[in-house]
Amino acid sequence: MNFTKSKYFSEAVLLLVTLFWGVTFVAVKSSLKDVSPMLFLGFRFSIATILFIPLFYKNRKQLNIQSILPGLFLGLLIFLSFASQTAGLQFTSATKSGFLTGSIVVLVPLFQLIIKKKKPTKGALIGVGFVFAGIIILSSGGKSIYSFIGELGKGFNVGDFLTLICAVVFALHVVFLDIFSAKYNLWVLVFAQLAVTSVMSFVFAFVFNAFSFEPYKLILTNNLFAGLIYTAVFATLINTILQTKYQKAVSPSKAGIIYSFEPIFSAIFAFILLGETMNGLGYFGCALIFVGLAFSEILDNIMEKRWKTNFAELK
Numbered sequence: 446m447n448f449t450k451s452k453y454f455s456e457a458v459l460l461l462v463t464l465f466w467g468v469t470f471v472a473v474k475s476s477l478k479d480v481s482p483m484l485f486l487g488f489r490f491s492i493a494t495i496l497f498i499p500l501f502y503k504n505r506k507q508l509n510i511q512s513i514l515p516g517l518f519l520g521l522l523i524f525l526s527f528a529s530q531t532a533g534l535q536f537t538s539a540t541k542s543g544f545l546t547g548s549i550v551v552l553v554p555l556f557q558l559i560i561k562k563k564k565p566t567k568g569a570l571i572g573v574g575f576v577f578a579g580i581i582i583l584s585s586g587g588k589s590i591y592s593f594i595g596e597l598g599k600g601f602n603v604g605d606f607l608t609l610i611c612a613v614v615f616a617l618h619v620v621f622l623d624i625f626s627a628k629y630n631l632w633v634l635v636f637a638q639l640a641v642t643s644v645m646s647f648v649f650a651f652v653f654n655a656f657s658f659e660p661y662k663l664i665l666t667n668n669l670f671a672g673l674i675y676t677a678v679f680a681t682l683i684n685t686i687l688q689t690k691y692q693k694a695v696s697p698s699k700a701g702i703i704y705s706f707e708p709i710f711s712a713i714f715a716f717i718l719l720g721e722t723m724n725g726l727g728y729f730g731c732a733l734i735f736v737g738l739a740f741s742e743i744l745d746n747i748m749e750k751r752w753k754t755n756f757a758e759l760k
Contacts, residue, residue, distance in 0.1 A: 467710020
């Protein structure tokens with residue numbers, strides 16, 4: 446068996462994608478001291494688009510209406526997830542934002558069933574349960590579960606609604622990426638996603654500034670430069686290529702579980718680079734997320750071997 450073509454290699458690549466996203470937390474947090482969020486997204490995706498053009502040039506003949514429309518749709522989903530989460534954070538707490546964004550792990554199997562008419566495996570569903578419990582604990586920020594639930598129970602506001610939109614849209618992106626990446630040219634899909642997100646970010650930066658929601662802010666510093674280069678190259682360009690290429694070999698439910706490792710990687714790099722710490726409750730939440738991934742992998746393998754054995758007996 447060629448390991449690079451196996452589902453395990455694809456899962457490992459998606460875990461690497463999630464690691465790059467995890468480091469992004471530190472890079473963006475440092476950069477946003479010097480730039481407004483929508484402008485940061487615009488420059489981030491513009492740099493990634495420009496760097497991608499030489500890679501895309503050989504595949505330019507594949508650029509047609511049939512292949513570009515799915516890419517434009519995926520790009521719109523990426524932008525809406527970023528924009529709604531950024532806007533939501535203006536009105537809600539980081540605790541609620543982390544919890545609501547993490548709810549994609551539950552939404553992905555639901556959309557997989559509705560859109561693809563395909564039931565998630567039992568292993569994936571049980572894994573989702575463990576991961577969601579881990580996200581609840583990890584999102585508590587070191588508070589007791591009782592006080593965390595109390596904060597979640599506070600009035601549902603516009604920030605919570607926008608963050609929930611982020612979770613819904615990102616879950617949709619995971620499912621539709623699984624569908625489109627198996628049918629259309631990789632390079633066209635990547636180019637369209639990067640370009641659409643770049644343009645939409647600048648458009649909304651103008652709109653937000655016009656309504657005094659997010660005034661322009663841009664101070665060229667070493668922190669901002671480093672943040673833009675890292676997020677544009679690794680968290681955007683490389684990640685979009687890898688995610689588009691390899692997620693099609695992984696079920697949407699399993700991909701959602703893997704992407705749930707982002708807060709774990711964020712916590713690790715925040716500790717290493719920013720000196721932020723996490724208490725025992727946070728470590729327990731991380732452990733549950735690990736258990737969820739391991740359980741889904743082990744149970745799926747057991748079910749797959751049992752199916753193959755039964756099929757061999759029938760023959």
